[in-house]
Amino acid sequence: MMIISRFLRRGISTASTCATRRSWWDHVTPAPKDPIIAVTEAFLADPFPYKINLGVGAYRDDEGKPVVLQCVREAEGKIAASNFLESTSTAVSSKFVEESAKLIYGQDSNVIKERRFAGIPALSGTGACRLFAEFQKRFYPESRIYLPDPTWSNHRNIWRDVHVPDRTFRYYHPDSKSLNFVALMDDIKNAPDGSFFLLHPCAHNPTGVDPTNEQWREISSLFKAKNHFPFFDVAYQGFASGDVERDARAIRIFLEDGHSIGCAQSFAKNMGLYGHRVGCLSVLCNDKIQAMAIKGQLQQISNTMYGSPPIHGISLASKILSDPDIKAIWLKEVKVMATRIHRMRAILREALERLGSPLNWQHITNQVGMFCFSGLNRAEVYLLAKEFHIYMTPDGRISMAGVTTKNVDYLANSIHEVTTCDQDAKILHNTDAYRINTDIRFTSLGASKSRARGMNLSL
Amino acid sequence: MASSVLSLASATPSASLSFHGIHKGKSNLGGINKEKTNTFIKAKSFGRTSMVVASIVSRFEGITMAPPDPILGVSEAFKADNHELKLNLGVGAYRTEELQPYVLDVVKKADKLLLEKGENREYLPIEGLAAFNKVTAELLFGADNPVIKQQRVATVQGLSGTGSLRLAAALIERYFRGAKVLISSPTWGNHKNIFNDARVPWSEYRYYDPKTVGLDFEGMIADIKAAPKGSFILLHGCAHNPTGIDPTPEQWEIIADVIQEKNHVPFFDIAYQGFASGSLDADAASVRMFVARGMEVIAAQSYSKNLGLYAERIGAINVVCSSPEAAARVKSQLKRIARPMYSNPPVHGARIVADIVGDSTLFNEWNAEMEMMAGRIKNVRHKLFDSLSSKDKSGKDWSFVLKQIGMFSFTGLNKAQCDNMTNKWHVYMTKDGRISLAGLSLAKCEYLADAIIDSYHNVS
Numbered sequence: 001m002m003i004i005s006r007f008l009r010r011g012i013s014t015a016s017t018c019a020t021r022r023s024w025w026d027h028v029t030p031a032p033k034d035p036i037i038a039v040t041e042a043f044l045a046d047p048f049p050y051k052i053n054l055g056v057g058a059y060r061d062d063e064g065k066p067v068v069l070q071c072v073r074e075a076e077g078k079i080a081a082s083n084f085l086e087s088t089s090t091a092v093s094s095k096f097v098e099e100s101a102k103l104i105y106g107q108d109s110n111v112i113k114e115r116r117f118a119g120i121p122a123l124s125g126t127g128a129c130r131l132f133a134e135f136q137k138r139f140y141p142e143s144r145i146y147l148p149d150p151t152w153s154n155h156r157n158i159w160r161d162v163h164v165p166d167r168t169f170r171y172y173h174p175d176s177k178s179l180n181f182v183a184l185m186d187d188i189k190n191a192p193d194g195s196f197f198l199l200h201p202c203a204h205n206p207t208g209v210d211p212t213n214e215q216w217r218e219i220s221s222l223f224k225a226k227n228h229f230p231f232f233d234v235a236y237q238g239f240a241s242g243d244v245e246r247d248a249r250a251i252r253i254f255l256e257d258g259h260s261i262g263c264a265q266s267f268a269k270n271m272g273l274y275g276h277r278v279g280c281l282s283v284l285c286n287d288k289i290q291a292m293a294i295k296g297q298l299q300q301i302s303n304t305m306y307g308s309p310p311i312h313g314i315s316l317a318s319k320i321l322s323d324p325d326i327k328a329i330w331l332k333e334v335k336v337m338a339t340r341i342h343r344m345r346a347i348l349r350e351a352l353e354r355l356g357s358p359l360n361w362q363h364i365t366n367q368v369g370m371f372c373f374s375g376l377n378r379a380e381v382y383l384l385a386k387e388f389h390i391y392m393t394p395d396g397r398i399s400m401a402g403v404t405t406k407n408v409d410y411l412a413n414s415i416h417e418v419t420t421c422d423q424d425a426k427i428l429h430n431t432d433a434y435r436i437n438t439d440i441r442f443t444s445l446g447a448s449k450s451r452a453r454g455m456n457l458s459l
Numbered sequence: 460m461a462s463s464v465l466s467l468a469s470a471t472p473s474a475s476l477s478f479h480g481i482h483k484g485k486s487n488l489g490g491i492n493k494e495k496t497n498t499f500i501k502a503k504s505f506g507r508t509s510m511v512v513a514s515i516v517s518r519f520e521g522i523t524m525a526p527p528d529p530i531l532g533v534s535e536a537f538k539a540d541n542h543e544l545k546l547n548l549g550v551g552a553y554r555t556e557e558l559q560p561y562v563l564d565v566v567k568k569a570d571k572l573l574l575e576k577g578e579n580r581e582y583l584p585i586e587g588l589a590a591f592n593k594v595t596a597e598l599l600f601g602a603d604n605p606v607i608k609q610q611r612v613a614t615v616q617g618l619s620g621t622g623s624l625r626l627a628a629a630l631i632e633r634y635f636r637g638a639k640v641l642i643s644s645p646t647w648g649n650h651k652n653i654f655n656d657a658r659v660p661w662s663e664y665r666y667y668d669p670k671t672v673g674l675d676f677e678g679m680i681a682d683i684k685a686a687p688k689g690s691f692i693l694l695h696g697c698a699h700n701p702t703g704i705d706p707t708p709e710q711w712e713i714i715a716d717v718i719q720e721k722n723h724v725p726f727f728d729i730a731y732q733g734f735a736s737g738s739l740d741a742d743a744a745s746v747r748m749f750v751a752r753g754m755e756v757i758a759a760q761s762y763s764k765n766l767g768l769y770a771e772r773i774g775a776i777n778v779v780c781s782s783p784e785a786a787a788r789v790k791s792q793l794k795r796i797a798r799p800m801y802s803n804p805p806v807h808g809a810r811i812v813a814d815i816v817g818d819s820t821l822f823n824e825w826n827a828e829m830e831m832m833a834g835r836i837k838n839v840r841h842k843l844f845d846s847l848s849s850k851d852k853s854g855k856d857w858s859f860v861l862k863q864i865g866m867f868s869f870t871g872l873n874k875a876q877c878d879n880m881t882n883k884w885h886v887y888m889t890k891d892g893r894i895s896l897a898g899l900s901l902a903k904c905e906y907l908a909d910a911i912i913d914s915y916h917n918v919s
Contacts, residue, residue, distance in 0.1 A: 023781040024724060024755045028634055030788045031795035037585065058581060066579040076574060089770045123618075123801035130800055134656075139522060157799035194518070229518060260518075268582075275580040275806030285519065296525035303528065303649065304656040305625050306618035310805035311770035 035153055039391045048389035050410060054402040055391050057205065057370045058274055059337055062404045067337075069272045071330035075319035078326075089311050093121050096314045099321035100265055100280035104234060104248055105255060111284055118294035119282035120302060121309040124274075125235045125266030126154060128281035129198075132231060132262050133162045134301045135283070135294075136196060145231075146187075146197045148172075150395065152205045155198060155233075169197070172207045177363035177375055179209050188222050196229045201250035203236035203369020206397035210240065210368050216250045220257045230254055231262040238270040240368045242338035244331065260284040267317050269370065270334055276313025341370065344403040348372075351412030359419055372398045380418040388414035530648055530889060537887040545885040546903055548894040551700065551866045552769060553832055556900045561832075563767045565824040569811045580806060585794040587616020587775070588809035594816040595760055595775045599729065599743055606750055610783040613790035615776050615797065616804045619769075620730045620761030621649060623776035627726065627757050628657035629796040630778075630789070631691060640691040640726065641683065643667075645891055647700045647728075650693065664692070667702050672859040672871040674704050680717055688722045696729035696758070697742040698865020701893035705735070705864055711745050715752060725749050727758040733765040735865045737833035739826065755779055762812055764866065765829060773808030836866065836896050839904065843896075846908035853916065866897045876914040884910035 033041070039055030061067050097119040098112075105111045122128035136143060145159045148171035159166050169187035173180035188197070199219075202210055211219060223230055232251055238244040254261055260283075267278040281298065285291040302308070320330050349364040364372050376384070376396035384390040390411060392398050403411060533549030547558075555561050586592065592614040596607055606612050617623030631638060640659055642650050643666035654661045664686070665678030683692055694714070699705055706714060718725050727746050733739040749756050761774040776793065780786040797804070815821045840860055847857040860868060872880065872892040880886040886907065888894045899907060 023785040025634075025778070025780050025785040025789050028785070028788045028792055031791035034585070034794075034798055056582070066581050068577065068579055072580075073577070123805070126798075126802040127800070139519060154799060154802065161796070161799045273580055274582045275803070277801060277803070277805045283519065290519065290522070293522050293524045294519055297522060300525045300528075300652075301656070303621070304652045305622065305800060306772060307621035307649075308770070308772065310618070310772040310808060312807040313805065 035393055039393055042385065043391040046389050046391075050407070051389035051391070052402060052407050052411060053391050054398045054400075054411075055393060057269065057399045057401060059269060059272060059370070059401045060404070062340065062406070064402070064404050064407070067272055069330065069333050071320050071326050071333060072272060072316055074326050074329065075316045075323070078319055078323070079315045089308060092311060092315050092318055093309065095322065096121055096318040097280055097282070099318055100267075101282055103244065103321060104237065104251060104263055104265055104282075106245075106248070106252060109255065111255065115288045116286065116291055117282045117284050118291040118298060119280055120295060120298045121314050122264070122279040122281045122302070123277040123306065123309060124268050124279040125233060125264050126158065126279075127277065127309075128264030128266070128279040129155065129158050129233060130162070130305075131281045131298055131301055132264060132283070133159050133164055134305075135298060137162045137164050138297070138301070140196070143196055146191055146195055148198070148200065148204070150206055151198070151200070152233075152235075153393075167191070171204075172209055172373065174375070177207075177209070177360075177373065178366065179211055179215070181211065181215055184211075185218065185222060188219065188226065188228065191226065191228065194227045194229070196231060197223070198231050198233060199250070201232045201234055201237075202240035202247040203371070205235065205369070206371050206393070206395060207373040208363075208367025208369050208371045209373070211250070213249055213253065216253045220254050220259065223254070223259065224257060229262070230259055231264070233264045235264075235266040236269055236369050237265070238331075238334035239338050239341070239370055242335040242342075244270075244334065255284075260286070267313070270337075271317060271320060271330065273313050273316060276316065277310060278313035278317045341400045344400050344405075344408060345372065347405070347408050348400075348403060348412055351409055352416060355412060355416045357416050357419065370399055370401050372400055374398050374415070376415070376419070380415075383418045383421075384414055388417070390414055528648075533887050533889055536881075540885055540887070542885040544906065546887065546898070546907065548886060548888045548896075548898045548907075551764065551895045551897060553764060553767060553866070553897045554900075556835065556902075558898065558900050561767060563825070563828050565815055565821050565828055566766060566768065566811060568824075569814045569821060572814065573807075573810055578810070583616070583803045583806050583809065585797050585803050586614075586790060587804045588806065588813055590813040590817060591616055591773075591809040592775065594813055596777055598739060598816060599732065599746060599758060599760060599777060600750060600779075601740070601743070601747060604747070604750065606779050611780050611786050613778040613780060613786040613793060615790060615793040616809055617759070617774045617776045617797075618772040618801070618804060619763050619774040620728060620759055621653065621774075622772065622804075623759035623761070623774045624650070624653050624728060625657060625800075626776045626793055626796055627759060627778075628654055628659050630793060632657050632659050633792070633796070635689070635691075638689055638691060639687065640693055641686050641723075642693045643679075643695070643699070645701055646693070646695075647730075648889075650728075662686070666699075667704065667869060669871060672869060673862065674706060674710070676706070676710055680713065683714070683717050683723065684721060686721065686723065689724070690721075691724045691726045691757070692718055693726045693728060694745070696727045696732065696746050697744075698731035698735035698867070700730065700865070701867050701889065701891060702869040703863030703865050703867045704859075704869065706745075708744070708748075711748060715749050715754070718749075719752065719754060725754060725756050727756065729758055730761040731764055731865050732760065733826075733829040734833055737830040737837075739765075739829070750779055753781075755781055762808065766812065766815070766825070768808050768811065771808030771811070772805060773812055839896050839899050839901060840868070842901050842904040843899070843908060846904045847911065850905075850908050851912045851916075855915070866895055868894050868896055870894055870911060872911070872914055873919075876918045879914040879918040880910055884913070886910050 036056060040053060043051060043053040043055060059067060101112055101117055101119055111117050122131050143164065145164050145166045146169050147155050147166050149168035150172060156166055170180050170183035204210055237247045240247045251261065251263065262283045265280045268274045283294050285294055320326050345365045349361045352361045363375065367373060374396045378394050381392055381394055381396055530550060534547060537545060537547040537549060553561055596612050596614045600607055600612065615626060617626050631640065640654055640661045641664045642661055644663035645667055651661060664682035665675045668675035697705055729746065732742045735742045746756065746758055756779045758777045759774065763769040778789045780789055815825050844857055844860040847860065870892045874890050877888055877890050877892055880888060
């Protein structure tokens with residue numbers, strides 16, 4: 001037992017014996033790396049000049065550079081240093097929450113008019129999900145969360161850390177690389193009445209596969225019949241279609257049906273405010289009074305986690321949403337970002353088809369949003385990193401934001417290589433042995449390595 | 460809005476739905492929706508015409524209003540008061556002599572420079588901005604401290620003091636299940652909430668002695684000794700909140716002796732480095748002494764007060780370990796806790812601190828402004844003491860006002876007396892008798908002295 005080992009420790013009086021001293025923290029094991037972040041770390045450590053990072057979903061321009069949106073610069077110019085004042089924080093927060101709610105529920109939504117929502121700023125999408133998970137645990141301690149299979153890897157961590165067990169519902173059809181709608185509806189039906197479900201309203205992460213409006217209507221009806229609670233994680237409003245209103249369709253459909261939903265919004269991607277941690281959690285209620293009660297509870301939860309949210313990002317987002325000129329700029333920029341991604345999808349697919357790939361790459365353009373679920377298996381992903389210095393998460397998720405006109409050909413050629421090389425590599429992808437076997441295959445791929453460098457790399 | 464919040468709170472006297480108070484015995488929360496019918500009326504929507512839809516009943520029906528935060532509630536009540544002589548001695552946010560909020564000049568400069576640099580806002584790593592983590596540890600422990608040179612400190616950027624404490628609490632819950640945190644009686648109100656929500660058990664050690672309006676040192680030592688071995692002892696590095704009473708250097712040594720003897724872990728909350736005495740180094744003396752003894756120490760930092768960065772939420776959690784390898788492991792686990800809380804911390808405040816501390820001109824300017832702020836508070840203490848001593852003829856010893864340090868003072872007033880302060884004199888303070896000197900101007904010292912003397916002598 002750990003307690004006993006501590007009794008055996010002797011009191012140490014000098015710092016110089018640190019090497020031999022036993023530590024309080026002896027039993028703390030090193031944490032496994034976060035799979036998404038590990039990709040970027042591996043990328044950064046790679047000296048190859050033509051390396052490509054297709055890991056984190058952070059937008060890049062066609063030069064592969066991070067972008068500070070024009071609307072953000074304008075907003076920044078307009079906010080004075082009075083941001084730092086503790087006294088203005090509440091006012092700024094309230095305004096931000098109001099504007100965020102309008103954005104997702106609709107400017108003229110009844111929910112807004114009747115103030116039937118409890119909203120608080122949150123630490124981006126992660127923070128909003130975490131607040132909701134804590135809230136769910138507090139008031140429905142025995143409940144579970146149903147997550148789509150697959151989903152963003154951090155979702156499981158969030159609900160796990162608040163001790164809410166998770167279940168999955170079928171979502172992605174690996175064969176067709178599209179939505180497995182029949183299975184989805186089945187799983188929703190078979191879940192116990194009144195279950196909590198997490199839904200991606202657009203630009204599903206990691207698959208990019210979204211239900212159609214018709215399918216959303218059917219999902220919403222079934223949710224009503226089953227009395228399920230719909231919790232939406234809105235991380236890409238604007239990124240899916242380029243139009244923020246269109247991307248909110250799923251939520252508007254649920255609202256029309258009278259659901260009282262919960263909603264986590266993130267402004268990390270669509271406003272490029274990644275590092276500022278700007279998000280909002282809202283929970284729809286019966287009335288204003290209940291909304292105030294829930295808001296108070298949510299504030300209590302956030303008070304013990306971080307106090308209040310960081311003001312800078314909220315001020316920017318609030319300005320962008322409330323100043324008509326700046327908002328107009330923003331909406332244009334969102335469209336530009338989404339359009340670039342659409343274009344890259346088309347180009348990548350074309351390139352693969354031009355190479356004569358025997359595989360079907362339709363899903364690249366069918367899928368929506370920042371990510372493409374390529375269908376590449378673990379062995380192929382490993383090879384892409386090891387041999388071609390192209391980095392993505394082990395599930396084959398490609399962040400299209402990392403694809404540019406300059407690297408798309410290299411990417412297509414590399415994918416073509418790994419998907420047409422020795423078939424055995426694919427069979428072994430689930431076993432530990434695959435590493436050894438693919439190492440042997442590297443010698444045969446050595447030739448393609450130089451081929452890779454001789455490829456049509458427009459620099 | 461504020462008043463309706465308060466009235467609702469009083470209308471629902473049931474305890475707030477804290478972690479411990481979840482609807483025990485009320486088993487039908489989940490069943491509410493089943494009992495009520497699920498029928499609804501749905502009208503067609505015609506463009507913008509809003510539909511009349513009886514919403515599906517919210518499943519959060521039974522949620523009551525949480526009681527207002529006692530500290531923030533004071534500011535709200537103050538705002539609602541229209542009396543011209545009202546005085547807000549509630550929240551610990553620095554105010555100038557004109558009782559205006561204050562943005563440090565050095566912060567304005569750093570912010571402007573950041574704006575000009577126009578850097579990107581990409582995600583920080585989970586552990587935060589590397590430049591910030593480096594300077595914050597150096598600031599606390601001293602750049603030449605062996606623990607830093609030997610890379611034995613796991614530093615992770617946190618969301619001010621609160622967020623940093625929460626990370627540490629989660630670490631304790633995960634790796635020292637059942638171990639208790641001992642907090643001073645009294646302590647900052649949010650400490651116990653943080654540990655409650657992190658599911659870490661806590662108990663109190665005696666600290667404040669109402670008879671002397673000073674430190675109950677014997678009680679403190681006895682309670683620390685009595686705690687089960689391997690407890691975590693939460694200590695305020697300087698400028699104890701809410702009492703303003705700090706142990707003397709000699710007393711700190713004895714506290715360290717006892718903690719070592721009982722194999723406890725010292726857990727420092729340092730929210731006022733530089734603010735207490737005006738000197739960053741002097742205010743870090745207690746932590747540095749523990750570290751110099753070779754102890755493994757946890758230390759949470761906040762830049763809310765000393766850089767006025769309240770709203771940016773910038774702080775850090777530091778765990779001093781006995782080896783660099785242990786520090787690396789601990790850091791990885793802190794990151795693992797942070798990722799499902801907020802993924803990565805906010806960048807703005809971190810950049811400001813890193814730029815200020817990393818630039819010698821800005822750093823010196825900061826030191827000067829901090830001395831000015833701490834100096835104003837010392838002056839106010841003196842003025843208050845003088846006013847009290849000259850106006851009060853009872854012979855009561857008011858010197859504790861001078862002995863206490865930092866933004867806060869424990870006046871020794873009880874709840875009824877505090878109510879009198881508010882109701883009769885329109886002086887807003889927390890009910891534990893705490894006043895925030897940061898909210899007091901020299902001009903108002905006499906008025907405050909009158910209020911205190913009246914409340915102390917005429918109310919019981």
